[in-house]
Amino acid sequence: MEMPPSTNLREKILDVATDLFYREGIHAVGVDRIVKESGVAKMTLYNHFDSKDTLIAEALKRHGEQWRADFVASVEKKAKAPWDKILAVFDTLEAWFDGKEFRGCAFINAAVELADTRHAGRKISADHMKHIRDYLASLTQEAGFKRSGELAGQLQLLVQGAIVAAVIEGSSDSARRARKVAATILENA
Amino acid sequence: MEMPPSTNLREKILDVATDLFYREGIHAVGVDRIVKESGVAKMTLYNHFDSKDTLIAEALKRHGEQWRADFVASVEKKAKAPWDKILAVFDTLEAWFDGKEFRGCAFINAAVELADTRHAGRKISADHMKHIRDYLASLTQEAGFKRSGELAGQLQLLVQGAIVAAVIEGSSDSARRARKVAATILENA
DNA sequence: TTGACTTTAGACCGGTCCGTCTACACAACT
DNA sequence: AGTTGTGTAGACGGACCGGTCTAAAGTCAA
Numbered sequence: 001m002e003m004p005p006s007t008n009l010r011e012k013i014l015d016v017a018t019d020l021f022y023r024e025g026i027h028a029v030g031v032d033r034i035v036k037e038s039g040v041a042k043m044t045l046y047n048h049f050d051s052k053d054t055l056i057a058e059a060l061k062r063h064g065e066q067w068r069a070d071f072v073a074s075v076e077k078k079a080k081a082p083w084d085k086i087l088a089v090f091d092t093l094e095a096w097f098d099g100k101e102f103r104g105c106a107f108i109n110a111a112v113e114l115a116d117t118r119h120a121g122r123k124i125s126a127d128h129m130k131h132i133r134d135y136l137a138s139l140t141q142e143a144g145f146k147r148s149g150e151l152a153g154q155l156q157l158l159v160q161g162a163i164v165a166a167v168i169e170g171s172s173d174s175a176r177r178a179r180k181v182a183a184t185i186l187e188n189a
Numbered sequence: 190m191e192m193p194p195s196t197n198l199r200e201k202i203l204d205v206a207t208d209l210f211y212r213e214g215i216h217a218v219g220v221d222r223i224v225k226e227s228g229v230a231k232m233t234l235y236n237h238f239d240s241k242d243t244l245i246a247e248a249l250k251r252h253g254e255q256w257r258a259d260f261v262a263s264v265e266k267k268a269k270a271p272w273d274k275i276l277a278v279f280d281t282l283e284a285w286f287d288g289k290e291f292r293g294c295a296f297i298n299a300a301v302e303l304a305d306t307r308h309a310g311r312k313i314s315a316d317h318m319k320h321i322r323d324y325l326a327s328l329t330q331e332a333g334f335k336r337s338g339e340l341a342g343q344l345q346l347l348v349q350g351a352i353v354a355a356v357i358e359g360s361s362d363s364a365r366r367a368r369k370v371a372a373t374i375l376e377n378a
Numbered sequence: 379t380t381g382a383c384t385t386t387a388g389a390c391c392g393g394t395c396c397g398t399c400t401a402c403a404c405a406a407c408t
Numbered sequence: 409a410g411t412t413g414t415g416t417a418g419a420c421g422g423a424c425c426g427g428t429c430t431a432a433a434g435t436c437a438a
Contacts, residue, residue: 009385025304027216031426041386042427052426104301111357112293112301115214129357154370157363161350168300168318174346181343185373198415220396230416231397241396 010048013038017059022106026056026113026121056110057120063106064128072135082143086155086186087179089136093159094175097166104167108160132156145189158182199237202227206248211295215245215302215310245299246309252295253317261324271332275344275375276368278325282348283364286355293356297349321345334378347371 016038020029031052035042049055071092078088096102103109107125114121136155140148158178165174205227209218220241224231238244260281267277285291292298296314303310325348326341334340347367354363 023304025216025302027214027302028304030424032424042388043429044385046427047384103304108353108357109301112298113214113216115212115217115292117359126357126359129354153366157347157350157354157367157370159350160353161346161348164297164349164353165318165346168297168315170306170315177339177342178346181346181370181374184377185370188373188377219394221394231418232399233415235397236414 009038009040009044013040013045013048013055014059014062017055018063018106021056021059022063022103022109023101026110031055053119053121056114057124060106060110060121060124064124064131067106068128068131068135071132082139083186086136086139086143087182089139089155089159090162090175090179090182093162093166093178094172097163097172097175102166105160105163108163129156129160132159143186145186147189151185151189154185155182198227198229198233202229202234202237202244203248203251206244207252207295210245210248211252211292211298212290215299220244242308242310245303246313249295249299249310249313253313253320256295257317257320257324260321271328272375275325275328275332276371278328278344278348279351279364279368279371282351282355282367283361286352286361286364291355294349294352297352318345318349321348332375334375336378340374340378343374344371 013034017029017034020034020037031042031045034055035045038045045055049058074092074095075085075088078091079085107128110121111125116122133152133156136159137148137152140151140155145151158181162174162178165177166172202223206218206223209223209226220231220234223244224234227234234244238247263281263284264274264277267280268274296317299310300314305311322341322345325344326337329337329340329344347370351363351367354366355361
């Protein structure tokens with residue numbers, strides 16, 4: 001009656017790839033390394049993925065889905081009132097930045113690392129940002145702002161700016177700065 | 190009486206390295222490529238630089254000095270009044286984003302690509318951001334704002350956020366959004 | 379039991395990585 | 409004329425790159 005040891009190889013490979021790409025960078029991690037750390041044969045990897053590039057794209061895609069689910073859950077947990085939820089976005093960022101494993105936004109990083117704009121990962125990064133903007137728009141709309149879309153676009157600048165600043169400064173202070181700016185623009189919207 | 194053909198090899202190597210690193214990424218460009226495109230012998234490169242890592246650091250350093258000089262010159266050219274200069278920062282960004290060769294901020298990119306926080310390039314990136322923040326602080330102080338430092342920190346979030354958004358969206362619209370937010374926070378400071 | 383499919387381990391391919399080394403050319407200065 | 413310093417061209421090393429191939433072992437259902 002034992003469960004098969006949860007051994008979906010494909011998922012295992014994606015887990016390892018996602019983790020390594022995030023921690024060390026896409027270019028810095030080779031296929032052999034992913035093979036070794038996932039304890040799988042090289043042919044198994046190439047049986048499930050056409051190439052490293054498609055593995056990159058699929059890992060990014062799944063990473064995005066998980067990240068956004070976690071992000072939304074954290075925001076919704078921190079606040080109930082619509083207006084507060086918007087500010088809770090920045091509290092969530094702050095907690096993320098303070099995490100030991102924080103290495104920036106995987107999708108910003110991917111867009112930077114994948115210099116070729118035609119790489120599939122670039123579209124996934126762009127889609128991720130669009131999803132986040134849509135989420136912000138849903139919050140601003142829920143809070144009753146007119147021009148919620150415009151406001152969401154402004155808030156997203158703050159989110160991305162805070163992430164980049166956190167990486168470069170090695171501190172979560174940028175989240176608090178961004179929160180303050182967000183409060184200002186909400187009060188004047 | 191001819192001038193030596195301006196052949197400072199060291200500068201030539203830095204020029205080529207800076208350009209290639211920016212356009213294609215630090216990891217994606219090999220030493221052999223830099224050697225070939227600068228038309229110099231490999232030993233000459235290693236005679237002037239200890240390693241690729243030190244070349245990266247020196248190229249970044251020089252790139253930063255040039256970039257900031259150009260940036261400040263552009264801002265000062267676009268506006269004379271202190272308050273206007275602050276907004277001209279975002280007009281300068283917009284023009285930069287629209288340039289064909291725009292590939293983001295070399296220092297954000299470097300911080301992302303150089304996963305090891307101990308890499309010399311990481312400090313140069315951090316210093317670059319500090320220089321920009323200092324410049325913004327000089328503008329806000331000149332414009333007579335109290336707490337000019339705090340304001341500068343907020344403006345910088347917008348600058349960095351706009352740059353990242355421009356890369357991912359492939360558009361200069363983020364500069365206009367950031368400008369609008371900047372105007373809002375200036376009016377309420 | 380047979381047959382179809384997956385996975386394994388690792389050899390192997392051509393190419394590139396960073397960095398070193400050699401052997402030689404061309405200066406400039408003494 | 410000889411020395412010193414800087415440059416050239418390219419071979420070379422060992423490691424790694426992404427990707428293919430093979431031969432054997434494991435798995436599962438008919």
